[in-house]
Amino acid sequence: MKEGWRWYGKFDKISLSEIAQTGASEIVTAQHEIPYGEIWASETVQATRQKLNAAGFNWTIVESLPIHEKIKRNDGDLSGLFANYRQSMANLAAEGIEVICYNFMPLLDWTRTDLAAPVARGGTCLRFSSAKMAALELFMVERPEAENDYSAEVIRQAKAWFEASTQAERDQLIHAVMAGLPGAYDRFDTAGLKEALKAYDGISRDQLRANYKRFLDEVIPTAEDLGLRFAVHPDDPPRDILGLPRIVSNEADIDWILNAHESPSNGLTLCAGSLGANPRNNVPDIARKFADKIHFAHLRNVAKDPDGSFEEAAHLGGDTDMVDLVSALLTEQRKRRTDGRKDADITFRPDHGHDLFNDAEREAHPGYPLLGRMRGLAEIRGVIAGLSAQLPAA
Structure with a gap:
């Protein structure tokens, strides 16, 4: 498996020379400074590729x-918008990009309520608190019918937190929820989020699915022509947020997506953490079911609470059997090599x-x-080495 590392370009506080010392060979990045909907110009994409190549990295995944x-x-x-998107695809393919990772989460990207929750032996992690999310929805955004999405106990805890919180703590909560948006984009405050949600009024799960199918029908034929593979990232967390339907949350959703436009170019980013936050998801089993359509893998772990809260665990800790998951990916990789697939080697990132x-x-x-991900990379590298030693050469 190829070792990747996500890098935010000029917005990243971690340098390419530092990333090189982790041992990762593949940089996974994007043009985070370009507003959504605008074309990624050939010159910009080329400059990024040249910079990464000069630093000793491959760049094949956006x-x-x-x-x-x-x-x-x-x-x-x-x-x-579709014409611009297809032109960006062409400009990426011309510079050697093979895989486009993307998501179809409405309005928000990955969502957490705490960016620095304490870890037992020291350090901090990202956390999603159902009570704090309920407080945001019920008492800050004041979303109608939000109480239907939470248990009575979570609502009680949400009310207690809200009544005891300061304005600074409420501001910190909305800041955490907005932190998943990449690059240099403006984040919403509470009033802005409340206004932005109005644009999605009346959009049901079925309607969002129909819109998603249109997207696939518009771009997958071009991906086939360009030799690109699309890899959808699951919802994070895998549940409706702020009344917005999320439609990439479980095995059934993934099955629908991969059949909505059948093509080798229509595939999956296997994100262990996103899928692992749903207690009904068995991530290694999902990996085995959709193995031939996995174009990219995010390997991380989560520890879940009964009320729907969860936090980032150590990569080999948490609720997902990471050894079983890596074994499933290595088995698929071996099969691809036997079958002579050009995309045999699966790229992952910690x-x-x-x-x-x-x-x-x-x-x-x-x-x-830097250090937290390097620890995760080293641990997963060890799992891969141990499992690979038990497999006969492909």
């Missing part, structure tokens, strides 16, 4: 080529990580510290 919110809502004349030692002082992107 994460992400964002989808404009109007496309997710099927809002108005979308011909220009996703998220605890802030360890002086990680917090760097103020890197939340969830993307």
Whole structure:
């Protein structure tokens, strides 16, 4: 398996020379400074590739080529947005990009309520608290019918937290929820989030699915022509948020997506952490079921609470059997080599990580510290080496 590392370009506090010392060979990045819907110019993509190659890295995976919110809502004349998207795809393919990781989460990206929750033996992690999320929805955004999405006990805890919280703590909560948005984009305050949600009024799960199918029908034929593979990232967390339907959350959702436009170019980013936050998901089994469509893997772990809360665990800790999951990926990789597939080697990256030692002082992107991810990479590297030694040569 190829070892990747996510890098945020000029917004990243971690340098390429430092990443090189982790041993990772593949950089996973994007043009985070370009607003959604605009074309990624050939010159810009080429400059990124040249910079990464000069630093000794390969760049074959984009994460992400964002989808404009109007496309997710099927809002108005979308011909220009789709044309721009396809042109960006062509410009990426011309520079050697093979895989485009993307998501179809409405309005928000990955969502957490705490960016520095303490870890038992030191350091901090990302956490999602159902009570704090309920407090945001019920008492800050004041979303109608939000009480239907939470248990009576979670609502009680949410009310207690809200009544005891200061304005600074409420501001910190909305800041944490907005932290998943990549790059230099403006984040919403509470009033802005409340206003932004209005654009999704009346959009049901079935309607969002229909909009998603249109997206696939618009871009997958071009991906086939260009030799690109699309890899959808699961919802994070895998549940509805702020009343917005999330449609990439479990095995049934993935099955629907891969059959909505059948093509070798329509595939999956296997994110162990996102899928692992749903107690009904068996991540190694999902990996085995959709193995031939996994174009990219995010390996991390979560520890779940009964009320729907969860936090980032150590990569070999948490609730997902990481050894079983890596074994499933290695088995698929061996099969691909036997079958002579050009995409036989699966690229993974250590996703998220605890802030360890002086990680917090760097103020890197939340969830993307240097030392915490390097620990995760080293642990997964060890699992891969141990399992690979037990397999006969492909």
